[in-house]
Amino acid sequence: MRLTMIGTGYVGLVSGACFSEFGHHVTCVDINPERIDTLNAGGIPIFEPGLDDLVKRSVSAGRLKFTTDIKEGVDGADAVFIAVGTPSRRGDGHADLSYVYEAARQIASNVTGPCVIVNKSTVPVGTARAVEKIVAEVAPPHQVEIASNPEFLREGSAINDFTHPDRVVVGVNSDFARQTMREVYRPLFLRETPIFFTGWESAELIKYAANSFLAVKIGFINEIADLCEKVGGDVKDVAKGIGMDRRIGDKFLNPGPGYGGSCFPKDTLALLKTAEDYEAPVTIVTATVDANNNRKHAMVDRVVNACGGNVSGKTIGILGLTFKPNTDDMRDSPSLEIIPALQKLGAKIRAYDPEGRHQAEPMLPGVEFADGAYEAVEGAAAVVLITEWNEFRALDLRRIKANLAEPVFVDLRNVYIPSEMRELGFTYSSIGRS
Ligand code: NAD
Ligand code: UGA
Numbered sequence: 001m002r003l004t005m006i007g008t009g010y011v012g013l014v015s016g017a018c019f020s021e022f023g024h025h026v027t028c029v030d031i032n033p034e035r036i037d038t039l040n041a042g043g044i045p046i047f048e049p050g051l052d053d054l055v056k057r058s059v060s061a062g063r064l065k066f067t068t069d070i071k072e073g074v075d076g077a078d079a080v081f082i083a084v085g086t087p088s089r090r091g092d093g094h095a096d097l098s099y100v101y102e103a104a105r106q107i108a109s110n111v112t113g114p115c116v117i118v119n120k121s122t123v124p125v126g127t128a129r130a131v132e133k134i135v136a137e138v139a140p141p142h143q144v145e146i147a148s149n150p151e152f153l154r155e156g157s158a159i160n161d162f163t164h165p166d167r168v169v170v171g172v173n174s175d176f177a178r179q180t181m182r183e184v185y186r187p188l189f190l191r192e193t194p195i196f197f198t199g200w201e202s203a204e205l206i207k208y209a210a211n212s213f214l215a216v217k218i219g220f221i222n223e224i225a226d227l228c229e230k231v232g233g234d235v236k237d238v239a240k241g242i243g244m245d246r247r248i249g250d251k252f253l254n255p256g257p258g259y260g261g262s263c264f265p266k267d268t269l270a271l272l273k274t275a276e277d278y279e280a281p282v283t284i285v286t287a288t289v290d291a292n293n294n295r296k297h298a299m300v301d302r303v304v305n306a307c308g309g310n311v312s313g314k315t316i317g318i319l320g321l322t323f324k325p326n327t328d329d330m331r332d333s334p335s336l337e338i339i340p341a342l343q344k345l346g347a348k349i350r351a352y353d354p355e356g357r358h359q360a361e362p363m364l365p366g367v368e369f370a371d372g373a374y375e376a377v378e379g380a381a382a383v384v385l386i387t388e389w390n391e392f393r394a395l396d397l398r399r400i401k402a403n404l405a406e407p408v409f410v411d412l413r414n415v416y417i418p419s420e421m422r423e424l425g426f427t428y429s430s431i432g433r434s
Contacts (some may be wrong), residue, residue, distance in 0.1 A: 087266060314380065336363060
């Protein structure tokens with residue numbers, strides 16, 4: 001089949017590369033000429049493990065190409081996927097659909113035959129219908145149907161998530177769209193991946209409900225972690241104990257500094273906006289959003305307390321800036337709340353992140369960037385581990401201690417074992433372990 005991806009970000013580029021690995025011919029279109037130049041020069045504009053090799057393989061097999069030209073991009077396409085950003089709209093938290101609508105208009109104006117426009121971006125209920133209206137206004141001389149195909153991949157494990165998903169959700173309202181989407185996903189269907197067809201509205205809501213449910217799960221374990229600290233429990237044991245119940249499951253029960261990233265924060269807000277519009281409150285998500293915002297500030301208090309109640313004039317070494325490991329994505333990372341708050345209290349920040357520096361530098365003025373973990377903690381009054389990159393799991397802790405001015409270790413991801421840290425002579429603070 002001939003497929004087109006509109007947008008070459010974390011979703012568009014990964015999906016495009018994976019579809020071409022399945023054997024489809026894929027053209028990726030982006031309005032950002034730098035991105036397309038980088039891709040055409042053999043580079044990858046984002047950090048995602050394994051993407052480099054996958055893209056190279058498909059490009060040299062002649063199944064994957066990149067262009068800024070929408071006309072060239074949709075020429076002969078059987079399906080055109082919209083994978084552009086849907087950030088929170090400034091001021092009100094609704095999803096900003098302007099990029100989606102613009103892409104739909106461009107596609108409809110350039111199709112050269114019957115095709116399906118597929119919303120892969122995360123979009124609120126009603127968007128498929130709105131895209132259908134845009135297509136009707138453009139009135140292309142070919143049959144154009146709409147499908148809603150939300151994406152569930154996670155950054156850092158995006159290729160495996162895309163090629164081995166728990167399910168594929170496709171919202172359709174025509175046989176043509178259903179048949180086309182069945183063909184698109186045939187390689188996964190042959191691997192017995194459930195392909196779940198629904199109507200447009202359900203598909204759109206499934207995406208927001210899934211992300212919001214996961215956010216609630218994280219919010220829940222974070223509050224249980226706080227309770228553990230008060231009552232003398234260990235949140236790792238509590239999470240394991242409840243997770244062994246298959247009705248609950250053991251995933252997404254790791255406490256931390258609050259969820260971040262390009263999706264949970266904006267998607268929970270957008271769900272709440274839809275709920276408000278339709279007067280069907282989802283109060284559990286409201287509570288989760290509030291608790292997650294407060295949590296980042298509570299992490300600042302935790303660092304200040306670990307430093308004896310005052311960080312003014314002290315250097316704090318930060319390990320990890322991205323919202324999770326194995327990505328360079330800084331969008332809504334907890335570090336963007338924690339670091340400026342510490343700076344406001346007079347702390348000097350020296351930070352290290354294995355891949356996040358290029359995005360983080362413009363977002364974190366006043367921060368000194370180090371080239372490694374040991375350099376970041378040199379002469380610091382405390383080290384704060386914010387993101388659990390693998391290279392922070394096997395630190396030479398004696399070297400860390402020797403480099404620190406004070407042996408204070410604040411571990412916001414529970415990477416280390418409290419008794420071992422105490423034996424090494426650290427004043428160690430972690431999450432949900434009294
Ligand atoms: P991104 O910001 O990384 O990439 C979006 C790309 O679209 C950019 O390169 C931008 O230049 C391009 N673009 C915008 N308008 C365009 C147009 N008219 N024509 C061509 N290109 C255009 O975004 P992302 O993280 O890949 O997310 C895309 C969507 O997928 C969002 O709705 C997001 O919520 C959803 N999603 C993201 C993830 C994730 O892990 N990042 C996972 C699942 C779903
Ligand atoms: C999330 C979902 O997991 C994907 O299914 C979805 O497709 C994607 O959002 C999206 O819609 O964009 P992602 O944001 O890449 O994926 O990363 P996650 O692994 O879900 O982590 C999100 C945040 O939650 C991170 O800040 C992470 O540290 C935090 N988290 C996650 C926890 O604090 N505890 C956990 O147990 C899991």
